[in-house]
Amino acid sequence: MSDELSEQLRDKLTKVCICKGINRKVIKKAIAVGAQTVEEVNRATGSGSGGCSGRRCGPKIEALLQQASGDKDLQDF
Numbered sequence: 001m002s003d004e005l006s007e008q009l010r011d012k013l014t015k016v017c018i019c020k021g022i023n024r025k026v027i028k029k030a031i032a033v034g035a036q037t038v039e040e041v042n043r044a045t046g047s048g049s050g051g052c053s054g055r056r057c058g059p060k061i062e063a064l065l066q067q068a069s070g071d072k073d074l075q076d077f
């Protein structure tokens with residue numbers, strides 16, 4: 001299995017928002033189409049609206065935003 005396929009599979013299987021059952025693939029797609037803050041990701045995907053009110057998924061979404069931002073910064077070089 002290629003690394004990219006493996007990463008895609010892991011994104012699909014990894015729940016970022018456990019309360020709402022939203023996987024990492026959905027969060028990454030929201031970021032890819034323009035969400036720049038946790039609130040924007042929450043609005044686009046419904047994450048953060050579960051029983052914990054985003055206490056569990058908020059930091060994970062923030063990390064994915066920072067990771068995406070870092071990836072974009074690297075592409076600028």
Ligand code: FES
Nearest residue numbers: 017018019050057
């Ligand atoms: S894990 Fe996302 S709202 Fe609880």
